[in-house]
Amino acid sequence: MDCMEMKQSGIRAPEPRLDWALFLDIDGTLIEIAESPNAVKVPETLASTLVAAGQSLDGALAIVSGRTLDVIDILMAPLKPPAAGEHGAVIRLPDGSVWNAASELAVPAEWKQRVCRAAETWNGTVIEYKPYSIAAHFRQAPSYGPDVQRLFEAMVAENPNDFEVLRASMAFEVRHRDINKGAAVRELMKHAPFSGRVPVFVGDDVTDEDGFRVATELGGLGLHVGRSFGGKPSEVRRWLEAFRPNDAS
Numbered sequence: 001m002d003c004m005e006m007k008q009s010g011i012r013a014p015e016p017r018l019d020w021a022l023f024l025d026i027d028g029t030l031i032e033i034a035e036s037p038n039a040v041k042v043p044e045t046l047a048s049t050l051v052a053a054g055q056s057l058d059g060a061l062a063i064v065s066g067r068t069l070d071v072i073d074i075l076m077a078p079l080k081p082p083a084a085g086e087h088g089a090v091i092r093l094p095d096g097s098v099w100n101a102a103s104e105l106a107v108p109a110e111w112k113q114r115v116c117r118a119a120e121t122w123n124g125t126v127i128e129y130k131p132y133s134i135a136a137h138f139r140q141a142p143s144y145g146p147d148v149q150r151l152f153e154a155m156v157a158e159n160p161n162d163f164e165v166l167r168a169s170m171a172f173e174v175r176h177r178d179i180n181k182g183a184a185v186r187e188l189m190k191h192a193p194f195s196g197r198v199p200v201f202v203g204d205d206v207t208d209e210d211g212f213r214v215a216t217e218l219g220g221l222g223l224h225v226g227r228s229f230g231g232k233p234s235e236v237r238r239w240l241e242a243f244r245p246n247d248a249s
């Protein structure tokens, strides 16, 4: 870890401020990691906590996740906040319009077929075929981790300038290098009510490092769940409860 990363993410979570724009990852940040991505449990109070926090920030609260926008909406229901899905490949802007990355940035269809064939023998792995990326989760079958890694790295070796393999928590994902959470933060910060605010990105995983970096470049900060919240989404939720609309203003 270099010292820049320490500066971004080694700090204790500061007191909430009302001039922030909040960018929140979901898995491992707002909700606890489960055995598989489909098995997560969303706390009943999360929606009301996010509504109050969003109101206190004049709406400058966005979800930034590797999940698709459709799944984000299921997990956050009934909320439909500004959100970046698939690490920023699909972004719902504050006005509700949806921006999509260029279709050339999607992983080749042929790679999806190769993963599909290989996965027939990877019992217990969960493969997500998203419009722009492929993720393979092996939390329930850790022995297949090296096989997943080998195949993903072999595919990316065919076009390493454009694509990369990400190592997440008990998962690998292959995606285009131009699609990342930092680019999503940069895009959302161009739009009211985010523009002019101090960006604060909260995340737990390697894909969140891009979000930390851009939030810091734009004068804000990154908060790592492991280092700033003891690794506990419940602590992130408790911290979010301190964001309350300011009655005095």
Ligand SMILES: [Mg+2]
Residues within 6 Å of the ligand: 025, 026, 027, 028, 029, 203, 204, 205
């Ligand atoms: Mg996460």
